[in-house]
Amino acid sequence: MNDNRNMLLAIVLSAFVLIGWSLLSDKFFPTPPPQTHKVENGKVQPTPAPVTEAGSPKGGPEPLRPRELVLGETPRLKIETPQLTGSINLKGARFDDLDLVTQRETIKKDSPPVRLLSPARAKDSYFAQFGWSGQGVAVPDANSLWTASAPTLVPGQPVTLSWSNPTGQRFELILSVDDGYMFTVKQRVVNGGSNAVGLRTYGLASRSAKSPDPSTWTNHVGPMSFLADKADYSVDWDTLDENKAGVTRDSRGGWLGFTDKYWLTALIPADGAPVEASFRKSESGAYQADFAGSQFVAAPGQAVTSEARLFAGAKEKKFLDRYENEGITKLSKSIDWGWFEWFMRPIFNLLTWLFSVLGNFGLAIISLTFIVRLILFPIADKQFKSMAGMRKVQPKMKALQERYKDDKPKLQQEMLKLYQEEKINPAAGCLPILLQIPIFYALYKVLMVSVEMRHQPFYLWIKDLSAPDPLTPVNLFGLLPFTPPGFLAIGVLPILLGITMWIQFKLNPQQMDPVQQQIFSFMPWILMFVMAPFAAGLQLYWVVSNLLTIAQQTWLYKRYDMHLSDTHPVKT
Template sequence: MENNRNMILAIVLSALVLFGWSFLSERFFPTANPPATQIVDGKQVPVPSAAGSPVSNTPAALRDRALVLGETPRVKIDTPALSGSINLKGARIDDLTLTRYRETIKKDSPPIRLLSPAGSKESYLAGFGWTGQGLAAPTADTIWTASAPALTPATPVTLSWDNGQGQRFDINLAVDKDYMFTVKQTVTNTGTGAVAAQPFGFVSRHGVFKDPDSWTIHIGPMGVFNGSANYDINFEDVDEAGNAGVQNSSKGGWLGFTDKYWLTALVPDQGTSMNGTFRVGSDKAYQADFTTEAQIVQPGKALSTTSRFFAGAKEVGVLDAYEDDLGIKQFDRGIDWGWFYWFEKPIFYLLDWLFRVFGNFGVAIIGLTLIIRLLMFPIAQKQFKSMAGMRAVQPKMKALQERHKDDKPRLQQEMLKLYQQEKINPLAGCLPILLQIPIFYALYKVLLLTIEMRHQPFALWIKDLSAPDPLTPVNLFGLLNFTPPSMIALGVLPILLGISMWLQFKLNPAPADPVQQQVFGIMPWVFMFIMAPFAAGLQLYWLTNNILSIAQQKWLYSRHPALSQAEAK
């Protein structure tokens, strides 16, 4: 009767862990990127792109993008990382693709499109201008004149317009080899009276991002104000703010919209004060904009302000370089590293270095696991020795349990006395587990957030280590024509992980409590289901770690035969 009750309790606890984690992970911990491949008729093929754009879910296009691009005069953008054009109507940067990245892992997959013009599907654009009382400033319908037909890293372009009332407006655009535009706005007053001019910049998009904003990954409006990154603003907050918008005043800083891998950011002069606002218009048109202080431009004088616009991939090294070289405060926080920022970035840099050494990201993860195991070897040795000591005193513990089975307080006293006599600590095995938690979480964030890990293959059927293992026996490895839900889609890696965890538990001393014994007996198979939706890279890390733990335990028993003899006794 007692054993049946314990078994039922163990099953209930395991079910709570399994289903409770599924609920929490969907709400707070996105487990992996969408699958990069799928099994069709027993063959592994790339997953096609659903929308042709990574940035938003918006209503159907009013007009085809190609038609919209052909309606206005344009200046070509051509850099090693970017391709697109600038709209001379309104001086808008509204056509941009990222040539280094593809929508899927297919070789002929189109490049990632980041910006699209107004009037087309998923419009997303940026612009710069002026406002001021009594100033005939350029508008969205102004047609600008360009100094050159193409903007490249070697050839800046100046857009010019004269209002016919004594003021000329110039926007000098330069771009580097990565993703940063430098924008110099100049107002020249050739009139007879002074004018007040207030520069501004904006980035506007229709709809929200298709990737959900979660507790661990912020997606949506964000910025750095007064030296602090603000991840607390989301699209719902902007909706609720109405016409006033969500405003932040700051000296320096920046603001924009962040996706999981892509970022648009307006960067005013870091030495000036600015007012940054997130606002929403009709049809879910969201905008981030900044204004600096209005200044008087006397006759015969000119006013120039310089700002920057980032539009591209959140490559860690590139963001770090902009922060260091351009003095953009906390620009690396465009990636939501979270609480373990100080730990996650070293993990990333080590993993990225190993990847460059081996040329394979899966091998890099295995190498990272080996390095971590070597660093933790002394602690793990103490853990295993303590666990082996627990095995050695199992007969004495069972004798005490039998002797004092009706006196629980006395049993606890005798057990503590036994631990002291044998110089063992039953909690010593917890330390390596506690140390593994920040490492595992850091690797989880690195795999989930950093674009350097996106679509990185390992070997055989693992084409994307940032996505779940696609090969599952649940549908006979794709021979059956259905895709099982993620919760039961057990890939090969999570199955091997469960088996390795079971083998590891078999080498550990059995807990004295029967309920704990049954829980530990079920736990490997529960974790097998929990880990199934996670990134294959995390599964590979944990599997490698378990294999090394088993090898280390075997080595310990080979060096201390008495421990294995005590176990047999």
Template sequence: MDDKKNIVLAVILTALILFGWPYIANHFFPAANPPATKVEGGKETPAPQPGADPAADSPGAIRDRALVLKEGPRVPIRTPKLTGSINLKGARIDDIVLPTYSETIAKDSPAIRLFSPSGTQDAFFAGFGWQGEGLKTPDNNTVWTAEGTELTPTSPVTLRWDNGAGQTFEIRYTVDQNYMISAQQKVSNSGAGAIGVKSYGYVSRTGIPHDPDTWTIHIGPMGVFNGAANYDVNYKDLDKGPSTQSFQSTGGWLGFTDKYWLSALVPDQKEAFAGQFRKGAGTQYQADYSLPPVMLAPGKAVTQTARLFVGAKEVKTLEAYQDAGIPLFDRAIDWGWFYWFEKPIFALLHWLFEHIGNFGVAIICLTFVVRALMFPVAQRQFASMAAMRAVQPKMKALQERYKDDKPKLQQEMMALYKREKVNPLAGCLPIFLQIPIFFALYKVLQLTIEMRHQPFVLWIKDLSAPDPLHILNLFGLLPFTPPAFLGIGVLALLLGISMYFQFKLNPAQMDPMQQQVFAIMPWVMMFIMAPFAAGLLVYWITNNCLSMAQQWWLYKRHPQLSAAPAK
């Protein structure tokens, strides 16, 4: 009767895990990247990814981007990591492409486009300007005069405009080798009276990124105010109201963070500024800041400098800017609560990749390092297993003697553990230690652009995406793609098999219910892990194989572990 009850409980538990896990995962864990490839007719081809960037070219564009870019005078931008142009009408930076990153893994894939002019699909742009009372300031229709033909790391560009009332406005743009554009804003007053003027900067975007904002990865408005990173504002908050979220800070920055890309305004770090996130018409959003007003006497000038970061969230690049004085700039990557642990995992994994050249092999090597560090813990685990195995006959006797008196049985079992100096929970320690490591690797694979589109071997062309080779459609021979829940790939199957044999090496559990749960757990985990990034499965499979090798070696050293328990 008890066996039937245990079987029913095991089946119910399995069903709850299988059917309840997708809802938990959707809430707490972001989905892996879309597969970089698809398998059709048994052939693997690059998969289209319309959501690869926040301003991808689309047939449904409001206006053709190429035509819009030709409409007004422009100054080209050219650096090793940025190409694009500045629109002299409005002095807008509204054309930015990242030539070192592609939308897909296809050879002819277009480069990632971050900024796009107003009037095009998913318009996204930034600019700097001034406000003043009783003062004619440049606006979106102002056509500036450029001094300089191209903005490069070695050739700055200065934009000038005279309002005809005695004030001259200048923006001197410079750019570094990475993604930072500096804007030196200067106002000269040659009029008869004093003027009050304050400078500002803004980033405006239309549309919401395709990547979802989740509990573990923030995507949307973000800033650092008064020495603290703020992830509290998202697009839904601005949609529901209030439509403006304001912040006061001395030093810091603000902008929009996507999964891999960042557009951020960095005011002068010594100045107090008022920052805001705003909701406009439709799906228009803006991040902006303004500095306190400055009174400018006749014959005087004022110069203020701000910066605009527009590019990829490369860990080392963000850290370099942070070391140069931008506070918490590496928090543009939402590392979360385990920042202190995830950064070392990333650093080690990236170091291994730089020396090996393949991220899949680097993940395998990382697994070896983790297992080596945990070897002493595993030794204690096996010692505990040996002790538990030795006392199994006594435990059986107690269970038979007090089978009708559960409180007395628990009391006697605890006394037995104390008398024999064994800890039934000691064997669980390695499992608990693996959880933060696994979660850190999960976050690294999901967050860091260094993992994006990184191939491994054979059909694994993107370790941050799920395994594209599905068993249920006979590896692409059948003309359908299974849903994520049933998309069992080769890696997921290997994971289930490796877990099965690993559990088979463990001593049998005293509790039949636990033994039945362990028997079905590998196949439950196979379904749960199938939609996750391939890199996570590579890590787990390698870890299982090393665990089996370690168990085999310890069984050779301690034969009593594999021997049948004494009667």
């Protein structure tokens, strides 16, 4: 088998599977990450945060109003944690005001924190609520005014919200929060009346608009759940738009909610408790995830307590893993790792460890590249040893070709016998590249879906490794006052990628087939355009990998005393 033909097949397959062609539909290929910075007048400038539609409820009774005005209309319980800030609306006991203090909207230093939850009747309304339903008994609703036992909810200091009805039932929400993104809600009802009451607990999350993040086949965004021991990515916005009845699942425990690219709001019933979980679209146009527990009866003088939790925050792997260890089943499935999760997690763990040591994700990516090349070096060494062996047996191969030129099956049989006698593996050339494909894909997914890589800078003009390289010669590196369209915005890293790949191909034995040689001459520049819209971190990995391959090939040629003129493959 021809080594370069295998290399060509591997590269084409890699490009097709991993990054796709920009000319194909987003339905089948991933959407490149948005640019977070650009170059103007030779200086790197942050781009403004994306503006989303207001998402006002269709047919709602009131028009949208400024968020701060809505927040000031009702009494509130403040939230202050190392990761979160905001408040809980005491009218309705709603989690409807939450900012992620460690995450910023843009890379600008004074950028505001990412806003996750907002109150009803404000722009991009998004909230969660826990309560009870029942017949023949007054239960708290969205207009009920709760009393808080303390003014602020902080880690380690639970706060009790209480509300009583006229017939003697007292309802309590005992709230606590940790140092991450997890709220615990104990729903307690004390029946001080003279009659037994039948109740069901519920939890809901409602958002007025779809996520501004695109949902692709490589990264699910929208309704998300882990119910009945299964992660479900099949329900999306279109499902709820088309199905007025919604989607309902029965489960014991699990969780459900809405996932953005980096953020998650998940309702988590008590582990093992039977629940009826649903996704639906309301008449107002809002999207809702909810669950309802089994009916229970509170006898006179009896207190009944159940527990649920709410995750609201960034999908940071360290927190997701911690919560799984605390008993929340498969919360890490909210990160759409895909089929190769078993391989991506170690790559991610290695990257984050390298980052903790080096303090820069770009240096971590470069170090990962060195580690990969070091691990694959024995295979590359065998490859060149095989190439040297192929060179030595070329006279015998030519003799076999002349002898059996009219008997192709016999020629293949004798060639295979020769390979076995000389201990040569003609397929060794494609193995190093094939082994790099899963590593390349794992890094691609890490850059695309992990919030830990979001807004991570490198050096010089690279201010965000998860965004494309903004420095392009098309506008003279930002000196000309225009931003080129995406397909022409070829950054410095993609150009270096094309150049290094061209050098790498030049170091390989030339093709005897002129058509294949032409393809090889075009491939570096095609991949330069294909890779340009993708994350700078991915481009950095590929450039460094190419440089190491060039150095490795040069050294191995000398080690085995090989010259390019001596390594022309024999046509079979």
